[in-house]
Amino acid sequence: MYDVARLAGVSQTTVSFVVNNVTSAAISQETRDRVWAAIHALGWRPNAMARSLRTRHSQTLGLISDEVVTSPYAVRIILGAQEAAWAGRQMLLVVNTSGQRDIEQTALQFMLERRVEGLMYAAMYHHEVTPPPELTQAPVVLVNCFVADRSLPAIIPDEVQGGYTATEALIRRGHRRIAFINEIIPMPALFGRLEGYRQALAAYGLPFDPALVRSCHSNAHDAFAVALALLERDDRPTAIFCFNDKMAMGAYDAIKRLGLRIPQDVAVIGFDNLELIAAQLYPPLTTVELPHYEMGRRAVELLQTLPAGESLPPIQHYLPCPLIERESI
């Protein structure tokens, strides 16, 4: 900056004023032009560290994730966060901990040393977490996860509404016997979606038939077997709500194996909206989307609106899971 000043024949202060467009300082247009010319001639570029040191603003947000980065399920959390950060002229510092506690700890230290202006702690799938206590040394928001006592702000998908939406979409298509192939490992999604399924049935005056609700591990292969069993009953369901798209893939196989057509004979609806599966299946799969992008975006926006020095109130933000209509129902 001193070099630029010398070349432009002004003081370093003036260069700073020109670069930052400081309105309170009166600098003539002529001088501004000379300064900019000098800047370009020298190829000078401000040093963000010096600037941050002085202004005490790092313009940086930290994102610590267990596996989000790896998993196609939730990469969009990062994208949403990154685009929102970008809009606020901030950069995103990303660390994937692969679930290792020590990495998590160190990553947190690193980010705090870099004076991040906000922290996001994200999980690959919606579940309870126990983050390190230092997390609260910067404004923090949990993404796709929550702490047991709900003492930290969190952004999570509204699983109940998602289950309701999926079921309702089938009911509206005239289905009365709707099977639900659920996940078997206990997790919020399992309970929430089941609850939504029940609420939708109740809302439309349909009976809840326990025989139509099955559980298995959430992969195509296991769901194939369950769907087959379900479809070989005399009073087979006319629609299947699958806990996720991978299971829907298995259900497709079962339906085709029995020579039935989708959606004419059996409708299928999934959950997750994994483009790779949902859009590639034939017919394309109607599904409910987990609002990953939206969660990332909202998280950053919450952090950005925060007055300096304060932390976010421990509100649990439930984000809706929208219906993605394709051709399977």
Next chain:
Amino acid sequence: MYDVARLAGVSQTTVSFVVNNVTSAAISQETRDRVWAAIHALGWRPNAMARSLRTRHSQTLGLISDEVVTSPYAVRIILGAQEAAWAGRQMLLVVNTSGQRDIEQTALQFMLERRVEGLMYAAMYHHEVTPPPELTQAPVVLVNCFVADRSLPAIIPDEVQGGYTATEALIRRGHRRIAFINEIIPMPALFGRLEGYRQALAAYGLPFDPALVRSCHSNAHDAFAVALALLERDDRPTAIFCFNDKMAMGAYDAIKRLGLRIPQDVAVIGFDNLELIAAQLYPPLTTVELPHYEMGRRAVELLQTLPAGESLPPIQHYLPCPLIERESI
């Protein structure tokens, strides 16, 4: 740091020496203990910006990607880069440009202002790129892409070897009539894999039959039609090499539709190793993996080994695409 020094009854210099474990300075164990005690009592944490300003090391690498972050295809580039960066005590600054030129430009400025110690410019799929010229103001390496004149170092998958490996795997299983459903939009992968396919046939003394090589858009639906046509010939192939896993998904549908079995009647091999598809299909899909993780890792390692101030020689590093054996051949 001054506060810590005061509490410990030493100078700020001493605190710095203790914190950084400076061996050239002789500080008694007793004093060290007192300093650490003061640090913990005050909850002091070094300020990375001040440190970087003074040391002129940002401990940061930048990763600019077009869509990598979004796409399940290549997220692993980031993971590989991040883990390698982590191993070198560096952090990764990630920006996804969504292919927009202006975002790319600004992101680059931001990163240069933050004095990144290295830059990676990554693409979602292997193709030619024209990055902004400022890219070379820091050591840079292209990942999964290259420039026309090969004047920048790049890390790219060895498509030819990949095509060869896939074809060879089928030949070794005894297949003699091997179809290849290729991508139709011109790109390095298309030409490379075809070349590998031809080389493998030649190496094993098999004739190249143009009738067995078809092209279509790389999605399940179009590949379904092509596979069907291929399998309805009198002299149908006993194996199909698909340009990618999505197309293999379509081939599976076609084979099952015709009542044929995989791999007994027709073997299928894919490319990409998209866990979501390859592992969920039945039978699980044997495929060739694009070394995304490895590319990210190698890129960072190249940057890390670089002496300060120098830039990498414009070597094009071809990384092998390993065979992932499952049950479809």
Next chain:
DNA sequence: CTTTTCGAGTAAAACGAATTACTAATTCGA
């Protein structure tokens, strides 16, 4: 004519560490 007020800029003090060049006290070696 003074006094104010502008306009156009400048000097100097932070920001929070790392680092260099010292000092003062002790120990060692012959």
Next chain:
DNA sequence: TCGAATTAGTAATTCGTTTTACTCGAAAAG
């Protein structure tokens, strides 16, 4: 017993900016 070496530490400078509190001359106001 005296100079050299070692031990234990400190003062002051520096990194590259932002920002506050000036200055200095000219025009406007009274």
